[in-house]
Amino acid sequence: MKTRITELLGIKYPIIQGGMAWVAEHHLAAAVSEAGGLGLIAAASAPAEVVRNEIRKARELTDKPIGVNIMLMNPNAPKVAEVVLEEGIKVVTTGAGNPAKFMKEFKEAGVKVIPVVASVAMAKLMERSGADAVVAEGMESGGHIGSQTTMCLVPQVADAVQIPVIGAGGIGDGRGLAAAFMLGAEAVQMGTRFIVAKESIVHENYKEKVIKARDIDSEITGTSTGHPIRQIRNQMTREYLRLEKEGAGLEELEQLTLGALRKAVMDGDTVNGTLMAGQIAGIVKKEQTCREMLEEIMAEAEKLLGR
Numbered sequence: 001m002k003t004r005i006t007e008l009l010g011i012k013y014p015i016i017q018g019g020m021a022w023v024a025e026h027h028l029a030a031a032v033s034e035a036g037g038l039g040l041i042a043a044a045s046a047p048a049e050v051v052r053n054e055i056r057k058a059r060e061l062t063d064k065p066i067g068v069n070i071m072l073m074n075p076n077a078p079k080v081a082e083v084v085l086e087e088g089i090k091v092v093t094t095g096a097g098n099p100a101k102f103m104k105e106f107k108e109a110g111v112k113v114i115p116v117v118a119s120v121a122m123a124k125l126m127e128r129s130g131a132d133a134v135v136a137e138g139m140e141s142g143g144h145i146g147s148q149t150t151m152c153l154v155p156q157v158a159d160a161v162q163i164p165v166i167g168a169g170g171i172g173d174g175r176g177l178a179a180a181f182m183l184g185a186e187a188v189q190m191g192t193r194f195i196v197a198k199e200s201i202v203h204e205n206y207k208e209k210v211i212k213a214r215d216i217d218s219e220i221t222g223t224s225t226g227h228p229i230r231q232i233r234n235q236m237t238r239e240y241l242r243l244e245k246e247g248a249g250l251e252e253l254e255q256l257t258l259g260a261l262r263k264a265v266m267d268g269d270t271v272n273g274t275l276m277a278g279q280i281a282g283i284v285k286k287e288q289t290c291r292e293m294l295e296e297i298m299a300e301a302e303k304l305l306g307r
Helices: 004-009 026-034 048-061 077-086 100-108 120-129 150-160 174-182 204-211 235-245 250-257 260-267 279-283 290-305
Strands: 015-017 039-042 066-071 091-095 112-117 134-137 165-168 187-190 218-221 229-232
Touching: 015 026, 015 039, 015 290, 026 039, 026 048, 026 066, 026 290, 039 048, 048 066, 048 077, 066 077, 077 100, 100 112, 112 120, 120 134, 120 150, 134 150, 150 165, 174 187, 174 290, 218 235, 235 250, 250 260
Parallel strands: 015 187, 039 066, 066 091, 091 112, 112 134, 134 165, 165 187
Antiparallel strands: 218 229
């Protein structure tokens, strides 16, 4: 299945693995790329040298293209950008800000820049800034979210820009990929389903929570702070929402979530940890290898699109 995205990135399948903090490290990124998609290493708030090490470890596992996701609000972002250039990475996705200040150096080095956007206005701005494509991510996704749904956002972004659009948010199987294509996307980005990949380092407790999740099991915290996050409900989210309702300030709320994602991913703390996952978790029913996932998704999508 060739699209402008597969041609742009040199990948077999139009599927990109989301840049999930703590989750998207070298094992997962390499496995997704080796299976035919594009694996991403999430820089998140990690020091630049940690990102460099992750890139090198991924390259020991695959010779296929891999990318790096840069969270632009991270104070380490400029140094991470330097590492990306020094290590010869050719694909970067960005979130939480505008990558304009890095664009000139990236373009000169032949790096494909793909910002994640949550609105038509941001997509247009990214196109004018020189982005090669955009990820239009709906609020169904796990982690930090915008305010529009994927169904509404993707077609409007696709109509508004000339560069390729990647659909994200609430996509976890071949039906989602086919639907995204019908809306005007030329690839999809998925995160939640890859959490339960056999190559994923996520703790089994976290994986089990995703596999057992129902359609109504995710909720949004942080609306009052302006930084809403979707995750699977647990004791921590209930306490957070209680404090939000009582008008707690940002500092008090942040104390509750300090290190909570690491607790969930690394320690398997499903009570006090942050179990980031999208609304699509309800269809994720089993642990598979990345290759099994991608081949299953592509077979289903091609069958549907063939109709």
